[in-house]
Amino acid sequence: MSTDAAVPGYSDDKTAVLARLRRVEGQVRGLTRMVEQDIYCIDVLTQVSATTRALEAVALKLLDEHLTHCVVDAARQGGPEADLKIREASDAIARLVKA
Amino acid sequence: MSTDAAVPGYSDDKTAVLARLRRVEGQVRGLTRMVEQDIYCIDVLTQVSATTRALEAVALKLLDEHLTHCVVDAARQGGPEADLKIREASDAIARLVKA
Amino acid sequence: MSTDAAVPGYSDDKTAVLARLRRVEGQVRGLTRMVEQDIYCIDVLTQVSATTRALEAVALKLLDEHLTHCVVDAARQGGPEADLKIREASDAIARLVKA
Amino acid sequence: MSTDAAVPGYSDDKTAVLARLRRVEGQVRGLTRMVEQDIYCIDVLTQVSATTRALEAVALKLLDEHLTHCVVDAARQGGPEADLKIREASDAIARLVKA
Numbered sequence: 001m002s003t004d005a006a007v008p009g010y011s012d013d014k015t016a017v018l019a020r021l022r023r024v025e026g027q028v029r030g031l032t033r034m035v036e037q038d039i040y041c042i043d044v045l046t047q048v049s050a051t052t053r054a055l056e057a058v059a060l061k062l063l064d065e066h067l068t069h070c071v072v073d074a075a076r077q078g079g080p081e082a083d084l085k086i087r088e089a090s091d092a093i094a095r096l097v098k099a
Numbered sequence: 100m101s102t103d104a105a106v107p108g109y110s111d112d113k114t115a116v117l118a119r120l121r122r123v124e125g126q127v128r129g130l131t132r133m134v135e136q137d138i139y140c141i142d143v144l145t146q147v148s149a150t151t152r153a154l155e156a157v158a159l160k161l162l163d164e165h166l167t168h169c170v171v172d173a174a175r176q177g178g179p180e181a182d183l184k185i186r187e188a189s190d191a192i193a194r195l196v197k198a
Numbered sequence: 199m200s201t202d203a204a205v206p207g208y209s210d211d212k213t214a215v216l217a218r219l220r221r222v223e224g225q226v227r228g229l230t231r232m233v234e235q236d237i238y239c240i241d242v243l244t245q246v247s248a249t250t251r252a253l254e255a256v257a258l259k260l261l262d263e264h265l266t267h268c269v270v271d272a273a274r275q276g277g278p279e280a281d282l283k284i285r286e287a288s289d290a291i292a293r294l295v296k297a
Numbered sequence: 298m299s300t301d302a303a304v305p306g307y308s309d310d311k312t313a314v315l316a317r318l319r320r321v322e323g324q325v326r327g328l329t330r331m332v333e334q335d336i337y338c339i340d341v342l343t344q345v346s347a348t349t350r351a352l353e354a355v356a357l358k359l360l361d362e363h364l365t366h367c368v369v370d371a372a373r374q375g376g377p378e379a380d381l382k383i384r385e386a387s388d389a390i391a392r393l394v395k396a
Contacts, residue, residue: 287301295393
């Protein structure tokens with residue numbers, strides 16, 4: 001009867017996304033320390049690439065949830081709202097691919 | 100009454116995708132000529148980047164059509180088929196983002 | 199006599215990189231707040247893409263410095279050290295492009 | 298005494314790059330056939346991602362040669378030419394990362 005019932009598992013997903021974001025924040029702080037300590041550029045770059053991949057994983061997780069919940073719900077309701085949700089999702093995917 | 104009726108606009112989309120792919124093929128042949136003629140590396144690289152972006156645009160177009168047609172149809176029908184389509188789409192997006 | 203003399207301008211570059219990393223850290227914290235407050239997925243994704251681009255800009259800045267300082271110095275000295283530096287730089291670029 | 302002597306292995310590299318580009322051209326023609334034959338979108342997308350990765354590999358190969366030959370040579374000569382080559386290489390890397 002609650003709205004949660006309509007989005008099963010959302011809390012779990014949210015907890016997982018927040019845990020990933022906290023790790024990314026830690027990775028960025030690690031990068032700051034590496035630069036402050038004049039760690040060799042190439043080693044810093046390796047960690048920047050790892051951090052970028054971690055952020056992309058967050059994006060893919062959010063997008064997957066968005067498709068699973070919002071897009072599927074909108075598709076079932078149909079009408080202009082469904083078209084809008086698909087358009088938004090496609091635009092977000094384009095931004096990710098080009099980021 | 101034809102299957103085309105179930106996928107309105109698909110013919111137009113297909114024509115557009117094929118036109119883009121022919122352009123990409125022309126770009127790749129252009130790259131071959133540039134290398135054969137010992138064109139300066141950096142100028143070849145600029146064209147490689149343009150070709151990669153053109154291929155990404157094909158991918159985003161195909162993905163948008165897939166969401167608009169297959170995923171929306173599957174979502175309306177519901178059941179495991181809808182879950183499978185969403186899973187496939189998410190995996191394809193992940194491959195694109197990491198490509 | 200100091201090592202700084204050997205890498206002119208490094209302090210400015212370092213300050214700039216650290217300022218960028220602090221901004222990225224702020225962006226990641228902003229993402230955490232957005233998810234905690236259940237901000238609409240698509241809006242969170244837009245900010246994830248912006249954060250990814252900011253991280254890429256850090257990487258490109260670090261790589262540019264690396265080429266300008268370490269690779270140029272090694273090339274002048276020649277020998278296996280120069281080959282190693284070029285190999286390391288190429289590998290770092292490959293990781294960035296695939297990240 | 299020929300200029301080729303100054304860039305040992307360049308012919309091998311060129312042959313390898315041309316072979317890769319021919320494979321990419323074949324992959325793009327394969328994509329056209331897949332779309333003409335109405336192959337399932339997701340399968341086409343998988344091949345687009347593979348083609349994009351193959352193009353990126355060409356770019357990374359060209360860039361590696363550029364660093365090994367042009368940038369190292371320019372660094373040894375020094376002066377504004379060296380700065381220009383580094384600038385060009387950094388800009389090409391940025392285009393690749395953002396492509």
